[in-house]
Amino acid sequence: MNIPEPAEIVELGCGNGRDAGKLLKKYAFSNLTAIDYSPLSVEKTRKNNKKMISTGRMTVQEGNVSDLKLEPGKFDLATAFETIYFWPELKKCFAEVHKVLKTSGHFMIVMESDGRDKTIQWFKEKIDCMNAYTPEEIKEALEYAGFSEINIYNKLRFNNWIMVLAKKN
Numbered sequence: 001m002n003i004p005e006p007a008e009i010v011e012l013g014c015g016n017g018r019d020a021g022k023l024l025k026k027y028a029f030s031n032l033t034a035i036d037y038s039p040l041s042v043e044k045t046r047k048n049n050k051k052m053i054s055t056g057r058m059t060v061q062e063g064n065v066s067d068l069k070l071e072p073g074k075f076d077l078a079t080a081f082e083t084i085y086f087w088p089e090l091k092k093c094f095a096e097v098h099k100v101l102k103t104s105g106h107f108m109i110v111m112e113s114d115g116r117d118k119t120i121q122w123f124k125e126k127i128d129c130m131n132a133y134t135p136e137e138i139k140e141a142l143e144y145a146g147f148s149e150i151n152i153y154n155k156l157r158f159n160n161w162i163m164v165l166a167k168k169n
Contacts, residue, residue, distance in 0.1 A: 003106050003165075006030050006076030010100060012065050013037075013083025017045030020060075023079065024052050031056075033070065035063040068096045075100050078107045084138070085111070085131055094145035101168045107147060109138065109164040135162055142166045 005027050011020045014034035024032055032052070034045050045060045052058035063069055065080075065087055078097050087093040097107050111133075133141075135152045142150050147166035154162050 003077065006106075008075045008102075009033070009077045009079065010035065010070065010075045012078060012080045012097065013041075013086070014045045014060065015041050015081075015083070017041075017048040017060070019079070019081045020045060020058065021049050021052060024049075024057055032058045033075075034058060034060045035065070035068070035070075037062065037064045065093045065096055068100055070100045072099050073102050076102055076105050078105070080107075080109045082111060084109055084133060086129055087131070088129070090131075090133065090137070090141040091144045094141050094147070098145045098147060098168055103168060105168045107142070107164075107166045107168070109166075110162075112161050135164070138164055 007030060009023055009027065009030050009032040011023060011032060011034045014020050014036045017034060020032055020034040024030060034042075034049075036042050036045065039062055042060055042062045046053060049058050049060070053060065066089060078101055080097075084090065084093075094107075101107065135154070139150050139152065142164070146168065148169045149165075149167040151165045152162060153165075
């Protein structure tokens with residue numbers, strides 16, 4: 001990624017906190033707020049990142065991306081690893097992310113599926129709240145929320161993996 005080192009990062013849908021910890025290792029001078037709507041995920045993230053929390057570089061809280069209770073314009077970078085599958089009303093959620101980013105802030109989305117492969121379709125049928133967003137749907141929702149400079153990188157690790165990088169101007 002060609003983005004400057006962020007002072008403030010928000011990791012949306014932090015799961016077990018593994019990606020949040022990796023971000024703080026990569027960006028040695030950053031602070032990170034990790035958010036998940038699952039109390040279990042919040043607990044696991046806290047357990048897996050005790051050192052970063054104790055040094056004050058990481059805070060972990062329960063929250064919902066469709067109604068972020070965060071300071072507007074605070075964050076330089078927002079990340080969503082393998083999580084937007086579960087975000088209802090994608091345009092509304094992206095607007096919430098847009099709200100908490102600083103001007104020139106970036107939003108990075110990474111997914112193991114471009115929404116078209118058989119595996120994601122199988123999961124979508126089995127899990128009621130799961131969505132399979134295509135790159136085109138993601139781009140449309142990002143534009144609606146006010147993002148610009150939207151870049152979609154396909155076939156990253158495997159053929160259907162994607163990364164989306166959008167900027168708030």
